[in-house]
Amino acid sequence: MTTFVNRAGTGAAVTTFALFFTRVVGLEPTQVGLVLSVAAAVGLVGQFPIGHLGDVRGPRELFRSLTVVCGVVLLGLLVVRSVWGLMLVMGAAQLLQSGAGAVRNGYIARIAVGGQGVAFKAYLRAVTNVAMSLGAALGGIALWIDQTWAYLGVFAVDGLSTIAAGLLVSRLPHLDPAPPRGEGEPLFAVLRDPPFVAVTVLCGLVAMHFVVMEVGIPLWISEHTTAPTSMVAVLLILNTVVVALFQVRLSRGADDVVTSARAMLVGCVWIAAGFALIALSDGVTRWVAVAALVAGAAVHVVGEMRSSAGQWGITMGLAPMEHQGQYQGFASMGFSLSNVIAPTLITWLCIEWGWPGWLVLGGLVLACGVALVPVTRWALATRERYGALSASG
Structure with missing residues (x-):
């Protein structure tokens, strides 16, 4: 349920993001492309250390916090109108999303052992595709309406669904943090x-x-x-x-x-x-x-x-x-x-x-x-x- 709620909102936002910020806000396509490239780079460097933080702090709790905060950050799309503001919002959101994904994968690997992890990941991927398709359909309706309020409605759905997904994480079983590092043990x-x-x-x-x-x-x-x-x-x-x-x-x-x-x-x-x-x-x-x-x-x-x-x-x-x-x-x-x-x-x-x-x-x-x-x-x-x-x- 957490994955479905989260990815449905993502599918809607992905469908409308570029057109809103070029046609409605007035940014250049190259500026939007730069924003997405910078956000991807920020997310890339965050996956590894945040995944490690999930080990030492407890994966469920960190997964929940990252997802909720990411939803709050995504609501910034309702008000941001400059390329620098958009870069800040998308960079922060991508960092949180990528980090949450790393923590989630670590959580799955710990809780689904004995070959069950692959089956669980396969199930999540199937759910993700269904949710993204439904979200894309919602985004398509916004594109058909082609009004500012429709686009903003999609961004609101994305942010709120991400917050809701984070809150649903609380229903997952708690896993204890990894034991403290021993003397001389490498950090990474x-x-x-x-x-x-x-x-x-x-x-x-x-x-x-x-x-x-x-x-x-x-x-x-x-x-x-x-x-x-x-x-x-x-x-x-x-x-x-x-x-x-x-x-x-x-x-x-x-x-x-x-x-x-x-x-x-x-x-x-x-x-x-x-x-x-x-x-x-x-x-x-x-x-x-x-x-x-x-x-x-x-x-x-x-x-x-x-x-x-x-x-x-x-x-x-x-x-x-x-x-x-x-x-x-x-x-x-x-x-x-x-x-x-x-x-x-x-x-x-x-x-x-x-x-x-x-x-x-x-x-x-x-x-x-x-x-x-x-x-x-x-x-x-x-x-x-x-x-x-x-x-x-």
């Missing part, structure tokens, strides 16, 4: 864990495929195919609906680190195949292009769901229980960093280069999936060593 144990750092880098590179739906597909359809631009919406809906229906089912079997690594490799194979099908939409007739795009998106989303399950199982399974917040926050940094790198790389490979770029991008994702199998074995073999390191320094 994950930075002394090279195998986990390597896993995070590889998982972050695989996660670049998420940006394809946001950046690669719209530009590819408009510049390289004869398919109608409305296919962008069709493929996005396809992705959202399929994840909502099948994420839980396709996450089964990723019960430990070894099976999760295999699941991620299988997911990367599907992703690479999906990119190859999308490449076939270049230079063909309208309906062949549409068929190739739908087939590619359908294959890609299977890989998305399977690789997501694998990534959850790997990062939760490798992290010491007393440092789950810190480790999950660090793992989230890899995902966030991919969002910084991927737009430029995807534009260069797939849009500037053309169809061969899709094959190269798919090959890169597949290579990371292959590398994750031996890297996770290395990480498993060193758990005792780095677990002892985190306890003794």
